[in-house]
Amino acid sequence: MLIVMHHHATSEQMDQVIAAVKAMGLTAEPIPGSLRTAIGVLGNQGYVDDSTIRTLPGVRETIHVSKPYKIASRDFHPEATIVDISGVKFGDNEKPVIIAGPCSIETEEQMLAAAKEVKAGGGQMLRGGAFKPRTGPHSFQGLGIEGLKYLQQAGKEYDLPVVTEVMRIEQLDDICQHADMLQIGARNMQNFDLLKEVGKIKHPVLLKRGMSATIEEFLAAAEYILAEGNRDVVLCERGIRTFEKATRNTLDLSVVPLIREMSHLPIVVDPSHATGKRMLVPVMTKAALVAGAHGVMMEVHPNPAKALCDGAQSLSGADFGALMIELNSLMEFLGFQG
Amino acid sequence: MLIVMHHHATSEQMDQVIAAVKAMGLTAEPIPGSLRTAIGVLGNQGYVDDSTIRTLPGVRETIHVSKPYKIASRDFHPEATIVDISGVKFGDNEKPVIIAGPCSIETEEQMLAAAKEVKAGGGQMLRGGAFKPRTGPHSFQGLGIEGLKYLQQAGKEYDLPVVTEVMRIEQLDDICQHADMLQIGARNMQNFDLLKEVGKIKHPVLLKRGMSATIEEFLAAAEYILAEGNRDVVLCERGIRTFEKATRNTLDLSVVPLIREMSHLPIVVDPSHATGKRMLVPVMTKAALVAGAHGVMMEVHPNPAKALCDGAQSLSGADFGALMIELNSLMEFLGFQG
Amino acid sequence: MLIVMHHHATSEQMDQVIAAVKAMGLTAEPIPGSLRTAIGVLGNQGYVDDSTIRTLPGVRETIHVSKPYKIASRDFHPEATIVDISGVKFGDNEKPVIIAGPCSIETEEQMLAAAKEVKAGGGQMLRGGAFKPRTGPHSFQGLGIEGLKYLQQAGKEYDLPVVTEVMRIEQLDDICQHADMLQIGARNMQNFDLLKEVGKIKHPVLLKRGMSATIEEFLAAAEYILAEGNRDVVLCERGIRTFEKATRNTLDLSVVPLIREMSHLPIVVDPSHATGKRMLVPVMTKAALVAGAHGVMMEVHPNPAKALCDGAQSLSGADFGALMIELNSLMEFLGFQG
């Protein structure tokens, strides 16, 4: 940490700051400059809580050098993490994984039809929500446990590992019995109790970026899971909130190469929620793969016009099939083997 | 809902859209214009899911007129809600309530000292966190149940109702036994399962605005609680996330008169978290009261320089006492009786 | 400046960075830590361009301590600046100045009627736009020079100094002849050539914050004017762009006490453009004064329902008169003499 003093800070104020740093068991190193003096803080093993320093007289600001995450950082764990779900591998130089399926699980028939289309197109994992986070309480909230069974059945029938969202701790047991991967949604990225519980089990986790989370907060959220022992975390960019109204969110693709450099965890992209528009999904999927995403999760529905949720951003089975032909060609171009 | 057609939409496309609207059990009313035609949708009792319409050929966009909340709306419930906590009243034209106390509960002595100072200054409620949401897992996470006891004891000793944050459903029973009001933090504003459970009990709730929540989403979150039966909800503005780095968040004070017009629920302001800077708390507290806030929640710590959390934004007891003298004078000027 | 090295940076990389700093004529001071080493850069007289350092091997990031402004900073110029316009004083502990008038100058009669109402209510300055920045070219663009004459005449008739926006350098001569203060609009806050030209003349300037400008950029824009010699700059907060759609912009009132601490320049608030809603103007005006604003600029139109521009946020003369009675009472409470 660096403590920047005011231009006109007195030497008494300097001494008081140095004493406060020492009281924290750390070392203070003054760095005199021509305009003002700074004080380097040494000896900390991680992120320092600067609250008590920031408000001492003469202090203008404090600047952090350490980050609120360490296990998630490539700086300390250079080796890439590969998350393996029944043979479907996310991370490093593995071929990107295509996850597809409906936003919501609606009926047994719908899930079987969706799974059939996903498999036919060449998707490797199946998605579907049984518990749906909706802005208002008067919208469809999902089928619950009944839906999980349809999802699991469809996955088995078509040999596709399944991923589904968990919204509360009490659901964990049920979901672990029915799904191969747990999704933490954007609205729960900082539901720290849920993160900790998910960290204690062995199921792989798909952690979505919060709608206004910085990359630092995103990695710190992953750190909550990693710190409890579960190292199978796949990150997912799904768009951030900006002033732009033409898309549902703003897809931040630069996060892909950045996360690949800053962390050893795999990073996938969800172009369906990021854009909210079906027409944008194919093109942004391709852009995501070129940006280095370890996978893409997209919404595919047997009949988007009748979807109970997010129909406007869902591809039909035919759309998906056509897109997959293009994606396979692109992945081959990018050097991934069939 | 209004459906706006493309400039060059054909009459077949118009007919298809009208048929789709009818299939939803609603009425479609074309409104021809000189440049393009729009189609009004009538007959809905609330928010319409437009996913299936938005992607029909010839449709340019759909525009919602209904909102994802209704019970929270003043349009449908013109009467102001007053939330009464052991005689401390929030809402309408009641005198604004001052809630104060430390960010975290640290020790029995600290809570008693804080409560003494809050009482001495004239605060009406005591705050303190036993379960702390922290960005990273390596920061202090709170004392838990033990802390709740200190809080309750301090509140009883100084006759101050207490409010504390709940982060997970399993904590609800314990917290209800020890606290008079439950706080839902900004990070959990869209933790819909928690909202629903809190809606099923009778404890009053302080619901904080999410860090990037629109007013519409904020009221829709309140709707989750109200829809389950709990009508004692106090809203809390605590700053939104913007590009500005000089403050922790950007305090959005216009939300106060807006919420007062759009909803019947009380709205309070937290200037400590919004600004992150002790120096800004007094002045923004006064601005909040002038803007019409039904209360203010601020951080007060017996020794901010030694606080385990958010010391930089905490007032000392002496600061708080001095501020309360000014606030009392301001409230008298604003027409509130002692 | 502080240079933070990677955890695994080699000593050769350290040496290379130190050499690069020396090549810039500055001093490098290594600060070894337990996790990584930082290098303090000393000897710079101001902001250092770090582009060449940031990309050397082993460098993780660079952190600036100096700011891109100095003349605007209170750190270097502790004395408050008071801007005096024919006896109307902005700054320090002067009574806040009320500037009012229509968004656009429309006719001679409209300006005279507006000026009469502003004067009657107790406003001290008159505003009105002759050149209007409009999002699209098909909206009313202002009366131009003809409008300036109406403004000047109305100001003289009612003894009110006038302020009007300048949008291009060629207009400067004309506007200086007709107006007492020049306004630089939000869209031109970083039109650096205009800032420089305005810096070379002697007219006082009202500089509006850009719609997504940080406080640092806002002060750096003022620095452009100050650096050319014109020291009569009044800053104006007019709302920033966020994701919120219920208001035109988000009024950032914390900027008022922050600017008062960081700079010696006066800071005023424009609640009309910030909120875009007439109903919010009175309450946010009061909040701005309590927050410490040195003045408020608001839109007043003799007949808002017929305004050619921004009618929805304009007060009528009667609204303005009623508000001024409240404002005078509030200013008296705040300790300002009649």
Next chain:
Amino acid sequence: MLIVMHHHATSEQMDQVIAAVKAMGLTAEPIPGSLRTAIGVLGNQGYVDDSTIRTLPGVRETIHVSKPYKIASRDFHPEATIVDISGVKFGDNEKPVIIAGPCSIETEEQMLAAAKEVKAGGGQMLRGGAFKPRTGPHSFQGLGIEGLKYLQQAGKEYDLPVVTEVMRIEQLDDICQHADMLQIGARNMQNFDLLKEVGKIKHPVLLKRGMSATIEEFLAAAEYILAEGNRDVVLCERGIRTFEKATRNTLDLSVVPLIREMSHLPIVVDPSHATGKRMLVPVMTKAALVAGAHGVMMEVHPNPAKALCDGAQSLSGADFGALMIELNSLMEFLGFQG
């Protein structure tokens, strides 16, 4: 336009609104609903100024259907625009154009060296700034006219059309003599007087998106140029401002397919300014091409470590050469002929 009435609006209020619409020469069509009534406004030839309507009693909100641009819209001009600069073609299905060169023109040698590298790599246009918009006045401001000569000379020597930024109207003549294309920078996207003047001449224009401009405002800015007669406008996405601090801006790639659908104008991407990090430029360039960009503009400097401006985001000649080999292969894959 649609006018949404309050739930409890009276029939007198309805009548008043209908009368106000008629007074504007337009037709009002009531659309009764079960919860509230809306009023459709018909007969307008474009964007309606709703200020006078929005504040009538009983009106809850107004909703626009028309946009503040028309010439820029594909809805009214379905044919794609191709901008041709001495044979280099932007738009529709033309092969994407690679523009490269230094941020600032520094010396004759530097420009010649840069041009040589751009040509050698296969770039088609040369960029370089003679007038630099810098946040603070104490940074390098560019060489001015002298720089333009170096740019022009380097372009001629290596047969590359050149583009350079214009910041003020008085520079237009000089710049038109020395450059093939004029750039309007992000900070001047709403400098409407500059846009109008540029609209009156015949030089092609590269219009950068403002740092917090919506797509609607971006197209409305282009409309200013088009409306004056100049139809050779190329749009440029260069990142928008968000809360994220890890990149200089957030590159919004979805804008590419959206603009291609909404407008007939070409759209290019500037990954250098969007990300601010050299390491991200190659990968985001590829993603931009896959997203459908009609070109990419990137910073290339003979010696980035000594660049006077933005060295951290500049590629070296060798970097550029290596990237171009990849880009050519990617463009071939995308179906563009050599």
